[in-house]
Amino acid sequence: MRIDIISAAPDLLESPFNHSIVKRAKEKGLAKIVIHDLRTFGLGNYKQIDDTQFGGGAGMVLMIEPISKCIEVLKAERVYDEIIYMTPDAKTLKQSTANTLSLQKNIIILTGHYKGVDQRVRDKYITKEISIGDYVLTGGELAAAVLVDSIVRLIPGVIGDETSALTDSFQDNLLSPPVYTRPSTYEGMKVPEVLLSGNFPKIDEWRSEKAYERTQQIRPDLLDENM
Ligand code: ADE
Numbered sequence: 001m002r003i004d005i006i007s008a009a010p011d012l013l014e015s016p017f018n019h020s021i022v023k024r025a026k027e028k029g030l031a032k033i034v035i036h037d038l039r040t041f042g043l044g045n046y047k048q049i050d051d052t053q054f055g056g057g058a059g060m061v062l063m064i065e066p067i068s069k070c071i072e073v074l075k076a077e078r079v080y081d082e083i084i085y086m087t088p089d090a091k092t093l094k095q096s097t098a099n100t101l102s103l104q105k106n107i108i109i110l111t112g113h114y115k116g117v118d119q120r121v122r123d124k125y126i127t128k129e130i131s132i133g134d135y136v137l138t139g140g141e142l143a144a145a146v147l148v149d150s151i152v153r154l155i156p157g158v159i160g161d162e163t164s165a166l167t168d169s170f171q172d173n174l175l176s177p178p179v180y181t182r183p184s185t186y187e188g189m190k191v192p193e194v195l196l197s198g199n200f201p202k203i204d205e206w207r208s209e210k211a212y213e214r215t216q217q218i219r220p221d222l223l224d225e226n227m
Pocket residue numbers: 086087088112130131132133134135136137138139140143
């Protein structure tokens with residue numbers, strides 16, 4: 001899978017993609033992540049990429065020309081399945097979105113900054129808009145890093161334990177059940193007996209029950225989504 005990210009602050013993306021699972025996916029050739037500095041496509045000697053908004057108001061808006069130039073260069077090289085814009089004024093990222101995107105071949109992610117992008121960029125190019133939650137970040141870079149991580153870990157072969165990504169929280173709209181490791185007793189706190197029993201059908205049943213209980217307590221809204 002290839003992911004092109006267009007950003008006005010590309011330095012912010014260095015670290016997240018050079019560690020852990022995303023790094024491993026890149027090294028194994030399962031994911032290629034290419035970061036494009038929007039300023040390279042800026043206008044004039046000053047490589048301008050933003051301007052004040054028409055109608056007045058605080059904050060700068062990313063201009064359409066530099067973004068358009070960058071997207072057109074990429075589109076001339078390959079076909080993209082999605083062109084995604086990270087923005088707080090969009091539907092929230094869900095596990096199902098990450099699942100679907102992990103099956104794509106080429107995607108572009110555009111990150112906003114300042115007051116966002118000229119609406120005409122969204123009208124002309126964007127096929128999907130994603131927010132990572134109901135709060136406002138300084139820019140879309142960290143949001144893009146979250147999205148990429150959620151996608152890349154689902155690509156077959158990226159995580160060593162093949163079944164583990166599919167048994168995560170949210171894969172069936174349930175939170176994960178509690179997990180334990182050694183020691184089996186710590187300061188009098190015991191690991192539930194069933195987990196030590198070796199009876200795997202019983203263990204599965206216990207985990208399902210706990211997942212349901214936890215979801216009901218913490219995120220009952222997820223149970224409504226199952227109906
Ligand atoms: N850019 C700024 N805030 C954001 C958010 N919550 N989600 C996605 N992109 C953003």
